[in-house]
Amino acid sequence: MIAVENIRRVYTPGGTPVVALNDVSLNIGTGEFVAVMGPSGSGKSTFMHIIGCLDRPTSGAYRLDGEDVSGFSKDKLAEVRGKKIGFVFQGFNLIPRTTAVENVELPMLYNGFEAKERRRRALEALITVGLEEKADRRPNELSGGQQQRVAIARAIVNDALIMLADEPTGNLDTKTSQEIMELFVRLNREAGKTIIVVTHEPDIASYAKRTVRFRDGNITKDERKW
Amino acid sequence: MIAVENIRRVYTPGGTPVVALNDVSLNIGTGEFVAVMGPSGSGKSTFMHIIGCLDRPTSGAYRLDGEDVSGFSKDKLAEVRGKKIGFVFQGFNLIPRTTAVENVELPMLYNGFEAKERRRRALEALITVGLEEKADRRPNELSGGQQQRVAIARAIVNDALIMLADEPTGNLDTKTSQEIMELFVRLNREAGKTIIVVTHEPDIASYAKRTVRFRDGNITKDERKW
Ligand SMILES: Nc1ncnc2c1ncn2[C@@H]1O[C@H](COP(=O)(O)OP(=O)(O)OP(=O)(O)O)[C@@H](O)[C@H]1O
């Protein structure tokens, strides 16, 4: 379902170009649960943004469900994201002057849900991450771990078949981290979601059935557990 | 050196007041290395902001080096922060259109260092966290773990006697986390810095000699190792 072939991503911000991804090829099948690990700066978030249709590679191909997305217009990419992908960002990316429940409703605006149904689903997602009493709070009124959980609720609310989670437990205590990983396991087993989690914690990676390791913009290891 | 007595912090954003800190009393001596743990939303960051002179308690007293800071003006608090406290924020709080080295130089503006000396010290701090080649990059050109390390460099650059680090390794791989914690141990042992680290990872807390646990705005445990 996710087929990446010889992906290269070079940033040229002025001065020396930065090779964030060098030559990355990977196939992830429907319903897999994959952990992505690797040192700081090794290209994990860059990879996630490309497969999440938020960024284009400098060269190489990306086929999502058999379709080559490099041909897609901006609008088509936004539609694909809204329908197929739930994304938990490393920096949360919550909208500042917007309440938690409104932040969680956002991905559903593309999906044709009525306002009442969006509100119901958003509150349900907040209950799932233990934050229903914070529904009307804005991000600056929430703790770091609460903001992270709002970002997680936003990623599950549109029932997308793919979940991309970039360090989803970085700000959570051990107990809450386990609850979130058990949620992901349920979504994978019961709803058949394809889940890719970037993490630097081996305990979190152990919930996945396959671990892919990055180093200096390349994949250096790809291990399945049985 | 840090004496907190019956601190209470209530937020009243409109609607139900939120008791972030209920009744917190704690003494931390010069040169101690303390880990602060507790569930998401239990008051850790609120506590750190108060002892870091970035926020005032609703009631209760805070004496820093024997002086009651509740009497201080805004300017006096800014001066105390610039001279005495290095702060690593949970959300990094880097300035967006400013390079890494300029971000690291910021705390020194209060300390009377010349421009050349500020630049030298800032580059040295970036070398210490392994980021010298990213000195001229802006935050949006850096990975999550690189931004976190710039925030750490900024907290060590003014040689402040107190370091407050709120989840400083949340976005770092295991190896880099260990390097950062070993840096903190060196600063504590060799430079006599008083260090308080909020973390939810027991491996990180084990570098400290004392662990304080929060729950629902109260301290529920305070343990020293021997
Ligand atoms: N400006 C605010 N207005 C209302 N409530 C707030 C505000 N800031 C923080 N809070 C609330 O205060 C409580 C404590 O927050 P704090 O950030 O100190 O928690 P924390 O222990 O650091 O959590 P985490 O581990 O998730 O970072 C939380 O319930 C939070 O929602």
Ligand SMILES: Nc1ncnc2c1ncn2[C@@H]1O[C@H](COP(=O)(O)OP(=O)(O)OP(=O)(O)O)[C@@H](O)[C@H]1O
């Ligand atoms: N806009 C940009 N301009 C220049 N370089 C960039 C830009 N964005 C990212 N980079 C660089 O690309 C490399 C890979 O970054 P990426 O965010 O993918 O790393 P990562 O593996 O997610 O790291 P972390 O674990 O620290 O989050 C880094 O060296 C980073 O500095």
Ligand SMILES: [Mg+2]
């Ligand atoms: Mg990253």
Ligand SMILES: [Mg+2]
């Ligand atoms: Mg916090």
